[in-house]
Amino acid sequence: MFWLLLLLLAWAFAGTAGVRLCLAALRDAATDRDSAAVGDARELTLYEAAFLSGGPRRVADVTLVSMARQRRLLLAHTGWATVVDPHGRDDMERSVIGAIGPDGQSRIAPVRTRAARADAVRRLADRLVRSGLAVSDAAAGRTVGAAVRQVRVAALAVAVLAVAALLLPVQADTSRLMVGLWFLLPFTLSLSCLAVARFEVHPYSPWASPAGQRLLGALPRQRGGADRSLLTSVALRGIRAVGEPELRAAFAHRDAPPHRR
Incomplete structure (x- = not known):
């Protein structure tokens, strides 16, 4: 049953990364509301x-x-x-x-x-x-972009842990298909977080705040x-x-x- 420990570790990776992404998205949304007037006041x-x-x-x-x-x-x-x-x-x-x-x-x-x-x-x-308009050095590690990178690493870690679990010997009453399906759950969670981030909070940048990204989006029209x-x-x-x-x-x-x- 050692594969269960690997499964718990996979859930820890996926869950932690997903929570961090949600918190980063909420912080960006709050920052965007606070600085909403910036995008209307100037051009870059x-x-x-x-x-x-x-x-x-x-x-x-x-x-x-x-x-x-x-x-x-x-x-x-x-x-x-x-x-x-x-x-x-x-x-x-x-x-x-x-x-x-x-x-x-x-x-x-x-x-x-x-x-x-x-x-x-x-x-x-x-x-x-x-x-x-820009993200400070102190907040750079807490941006949506940094959180998305962590989710990608978590998805890769889940895949590696799944392969390791499938290579381990299993008990007679446990099939390798069932082991793979259990690992599919945290892997699906990670991919879902990436998909939501792609459509809901993209583009994300290590340099620009939400207000800065909004101004960047308007720049090509100048x-x-x-x-x-x-x-x-x-x-x-x-x-x-x-x-x-x-x-x-x-x-x-x-x-x-x-x-x-």
Whole structure:
């Protein structure tokens, strides 16, 4: 009857994850009611949209692409960034120029990392948290997105425990089919929680609060020129939204840096 202990463990995984998801959804609903007026009072800037969609690294990407489109920064397909205009127009651009360094040239990968950790990005994050649009670091582990990830892990754990139970010897009066059916119950619970989360509280983000997600949903409907549309797509979906092959290659380059000419 050792399989019963495994079944209890499976129920513990599934039940704990399901309860955590419900509590996270309730907290998000309460937060959404408290900050309902935020979504009607303002529009997101590109930097704010980038942070809420993809975090600090997405902000750095939007800044790099914006400067490259304005020909103030050269992003080579070999993975190097070269400063053309050393005068940044805002704190984010100055952070990127500072991340490239005094030589005016650097590999793009470390520039993205250093720019994402800059003070300007931290100040942006603090402003979004204070306005109720972003999730604070202290609450990041209690969001719906984190709870959904725990439910996925619980579903996997239940499946592993079920396989382990089926491999154990069972008593003569217990069939393996019955053992499998018992484990099917907590597995179904986990899948049901994922399905409900998908249709009721999706999209969920590790960065944006419910109010921030609502503003992100309205962002694609805002009008703008071609460059604005491209930068909005990058803010929402990342570098994969860039259609220019050379620019995408610049961000995708992971090989050893080539020799400078």
